[in-house]
Amino acid sequence: MSTGSNIINDVWSILSFKAFMPDAGEPTLPLKSxxxxxxxxxxxxxxxxxxxIIRPGRAGFTFSDIVKRPxxxxxxxxxxxxxxxxxxxxxxxxxxxxxxxxxVALKSNIRRQPEVGELxxxxxxxxxxxxxxxxxxxxxxxxxxxxxxxxxxxxxxxAQLNALLDVIKRVNFRxxxxxxxFVCALDKVLDEEEVKLGRAFPLILDNGNAFFTKVGAQGTWxxxxxxxKVITSPEESALKVFINSLALNAQDNLLVVDLGSxxxxxxxxxxxxxxxxxxxxxxxxxxxxxxxxxxFN
Amino acid sequence: xxxxxxxxxxxxxxTTQPEDLAVLPAWAKVVPIVFYxxxxxxxxxxxxxxxxxxxxxTRKEALNRVVRDYQDLLSQDKTTTSRLIEQRxxxxxIARWVDYSPMxxxxxxxxxxxxxxxxxxxxxxxxxxxxxxxxxxxxxxxHASEEDIGFIIxxxxxxxxxxxxxxxxxxxxxxxxVTSFQGYIQPIPSMMPFxxxxxxxxxxxxxxxxxxxxxxxxxxxxxxxxxx
Numbered sequence: 074m075s076t077g078s079n080i081i082n083d084v085w086s087i088l089s090f091k092a093f094m095p096d097a098g099e100p101t102l103p104l105k106s107x108x109x110x111x112x113x114x115x116x117x118x119x120x121x122x123x124x125x126i127i128r129p130g131r132a133g134f135t136f137s138d139i140v141k142r143p144x145x146x147x148x149x150x151x152x153x154x155x156x157x158x159x160x161x162x163x164x165x166x167x168x169x170x171x172x173x174x175x176x177v178a179l180k181s182n183i184r185r186q187p188e189v190g191e192l193x194x195x196x197x198x199x200x201x202x203x204x205x206x207x208x209x210x211x212x213x214x215x216x217x218x219x220x221x222x223x224x225x226x227x228x229x230x231x232a233q234l235n236a237l238l239d240v241i242k243r244v245n246f247r248x249x250x251x252x253x254x255f256v257c258a259l260d261k262v263l264d265e266e267e268v269k270l271g272r273a274f275p276l277i278l279d280n281g282n283a284f285f286t287k288v289g290a291q292g293t294w295x296x297x298x299x300x301x302k303v304i305t306s307p308e309e310s311a312l313k314v315f316i317n318s319l320a321l322n323a324q325d326n327l328l329v330v331d332l333g334s335x336x337x338x339x340x341x342x343x344x345x346x347x348x349x350x351x352x353x354x355x356x357x358x359x360x361x362x363x364x365x366x367x368x369f370n
Numbered sequence: 371x372x373x374x375x376x377x378x379x380x381x382x383x384x385t386t387q388p389e390d391l392a393v394l395p396a397w398a399k400v401v402p403i404v405f406y407x408x409x410x411x412x413x414x415x416x417x418x419x420x421x422x423x424x425x426x427x428t429r430k431e432a433l434n435r436v437v438r439d440y441q442d443l444l445s446q447d448k449t450t451t452s453r454l455i456e457q458r459x460x461x462x463x464i465a466r467w468v469d470y471s472p473m474x475x476x477x478x479x480x481x482x483x484x485x486x487x488x489x490x491x492x493x494x495x496x497x498x499x500x501x502x503x504x505x506x507x508x509x510x511x512x513h514a515s516e517e518d519i520g521f522i523i524x525x526x527x528x529x530x531x532x533x534x535x536x537x538x539x540x541x542x543x544x545x546x547x548v549t550s551f552q553g554y555i556q557p558i559p560s561m562m563p564f565x566x567x568x569x570x571x572x573x574x575x576x577x578x579x580x581x582x583x584x585x586x587x588x589x590x591x592x593x594x595x596x597x598x
Contacts, residue, residue, distance in 0.1 A: 088402045092394045100380040171381075196384035214379035229381060251381040260379065 097166055098249045101189045104168070104368050105129060108249065113164040114364040115156070116254060116333075117237065118172035118280030120144055123333070124159030125364055127168060134368045136361040138162060149236045153244040167246045170367045171237065172254040172332060173280030174229050175214075179297050180206055181223045183215065191215060214256045216263065220292045227256045250367065255279040257366045258330045262352060263288075265328060273326040273350065276316075278340065280332070281305060283315050304338045312343040321347065328352055332363045473504050476533040477555055481508070484525035489514045492548065496555075506555040508537075511548060519549050530555065534562035 086092040095107045108129045114136065116123040125139040138161040144151075183203060186194055191202075195215065200207040206226055207213075212234060216225040234251070241248060255277060262268060262275040263286075271290040276283065281304040286297040298319060303311045321327070327349035331340060357365045468475050474496065485491070495509040514522055519542070527537040540552040 087394070087398075088405060090399065090402060093396065093399055095393050100382055100384045192380065193384050196380075196382070212381040214381070227379075234381060248382065252379050253381065256379045 098247055100250070101192060104250055105133070108166070110166075111162060111164055112166040112168055112249060113160045113162075113246070114168045114170070114367070115159070115241075116170045116172060116363045117144075117148070118254075119148070119174070120280065121333075122155070122159065123360070123363075124156075125361060126160065126162050126164065127364060127368065134365070136357060136364050139358075139360055141360075148233055151237065151240040153240055156241065156244045156246065165245075165247060166249045167241060168250045168252075168364070168367055169237070169241065169248050170252050170254045170257070170363050171229065171234065172363070173282050173301075174233050175227050175253040175255045175279075176229075177225055177227045177255070177259075177284060177297070177299060178206070179223060179286075179294060180226045182206070183224055183226065185217050185224070214253060216256065216260050218292065218294055221294075223294055225259065225286075225294070225297075227253055227259075229253050252367050254332050254363045254367070255282070255284065257369070258332055258363070259284065259286075261366050261369065262328055262330050263294075265352075267326070268328060273328040274321075275330065276327045276349070277330045278304070278312075278332060281338075283312060285315075285319055287319075304340075307338055310338055310340075310343055312338075312340060316343065316347060324348075326350065330362070331359070332366075333360060474498075474506075477506060477530070477535055480530035480533040480535055481510075481526060484529045485512075485522065488518075489522060504557060508551070508553050508555055510551040510553075512551075513547050514549060515547070516544055519544060523551065531558065531561075534558050 083092070094109065095102050097107050097109075097112075099107055108127075111126050111128045114123075114125040114127045121141060121143050123139060123141045126137050128135045128137070140159050140161065142155070142159065144155075183206065185191070186202065194202045195213050199211075199213050203213060203226070208228060210231040211228040212231055213229075214227040216227070218224060238248065238251070258277050258279065259275065262277065265273070265275075267273040268275055268288055269292050271288045271292070274285060274287050276285045282299070282301045283303040284297065284299045287295045289295045298315070300311070300315050303315050305311075316327075325348065327344070327347060329340070329344070329349050330352040352362075353359060354362070354365055468478055477496070481494075490513040491510070492513065493509070493511040495507075497507040497509075499505040499507060512522075523537075523539070523542070530537045534557055535555050536558050538554040538556065540554060541550075542552070543550045
């Protein structure tokens with residue numbers, strides 16, 4: 074409830090119970106506590122955008138009405154009409170997941186902050202928090218190792234985000250969450266028990282980009298590999314080359330999180346001879362995985 | 371208030387401090403709930419009041435109708451009472467007139483005694499004929515059913531006879547439930563001896579003497595009413 078608004082608005086917000094609900098766009102609160110109506114889900118990368126309807130429920134979120142559309146131009150050339158027809162149901166709020174725009178680095182010199190405090194510091198005082206790791210015109214996310222002094226620093230170029238947000242604003246959508254698909258997938262997969270124990274190594278495929286990290290038996294993150302554009306067409310892929318460069322042993326297992334390549338490339342043929350398991354959720358279809366990962370909290 | 375894990379990773383600009391989230395506590399939901407409950411209560415009360423008001427309006431209208439009916443009855447009763455008073459006064463006048471006319475008392479009793487309440491008298495005229503001996507012309511107009519007329523006249527005749535008077539019919543007409551009866555009422559000489567406290571009258575020398583009465587009972591008063 075806003076304290077500066079006039080008394081009629083305050084009374085109405087109490088009578089309509091809005092005063093007891095947090096703002097749907099409040100970033101410091103879990104999504105499930107502030108979303109009460111269906112929202113649109115937008116997963117957008119350099120070559121493709123996907124829309125769906127995300128419905129809150131008692132048991133969690135449900136996902137439906139997926140629409141995929143290729144993008145053969147830069148995000149700066151997006152037009153409002155591109156979004157209007159992406160959702161089969163009228164929605165006012167959007168959960169936006171950007172793919173293929175994030176760079177990542179493993180750091181050990183960034184001090185951990187209390188949870189919400191870190192979110193606020195990354196937004197307002199990123200340079201002070203990150204020090205020499207900070208690059209201008211970037212938005213950052215941090216993934217801390219729970220047991221060791223190391224973290225993944227994920228940076229997304231601000232110009233790309235602003236271009237996207239400008240178009241969304243022109244369509245009169247309100248963004249209630251803006252996340253990097255790669256970051257939320259990495260955060261989830263690093264929390265898997267087999268990964269924490271070093272029995273499986275995560276391999277994340279996001280919009281044709283590939284990320285791999287090796288986890289030691291003690292839970293340490295022992296290096297990482299990132300390669301952009303390993304998948305560039307429905308027929309061509311450098312994924313096999315990328316996997317071979319990882320120098321995996323015969324005992325090593327991969328936990329593959331495929332957020333959907335831009336070209337629906339069948340990754341299984343590049344994973345032949347490799348011990349791997351797809352990260353899948355029984356109650357959620359494979360195409361909805363990015364949306365599922367973005368609604369965890 | 372904190373996020374359970376730092377997974378939020380929201381790339382938007384975050385300005386809100388958790389303690390700034392001005393969300394009212396859950397217990398304050400009682401305020402709108404009480405408001406809506408009071409609103410519903412008022413609506414139900416209004417509906418109840420409206421429903422009862424219609425019932426009371428109907429009852430009031432019915433009572434007003436009853437009052438109007440009783441007022442009409444009262445008005446009719448006043449009219450009836452007034453008419454009855456007029457009739458009673460008229461009857462008293464007749465009774466007083468009768469009191470001052472002892473001869474006609476028996477005649478009237480003989481006429482009215484057999485009449486029942488079903489017979490409604492419109493007009494009654496009794497006219498005494500000239501002469502010392504009482505003889506009356508009767509003009510009676512009354513309402514009665516046609517089949518009862520003969521019985522009424524017969525009873526009237528019998529009643530008059532019991533008091534010493536004979537009724538002779540001159541004319542009788544019936545038209546639209548109204549019977550017009552004309553007749554003569556004369557004393558029955560054998561039953562009604564006439565006495566006079568005054569001196570006897572002498573026979574008129576210019577007239578021949580009247581024939582003697584045929585019945586022995588008629589010997590007491592003679593035809594002229596002069597006691598012998």
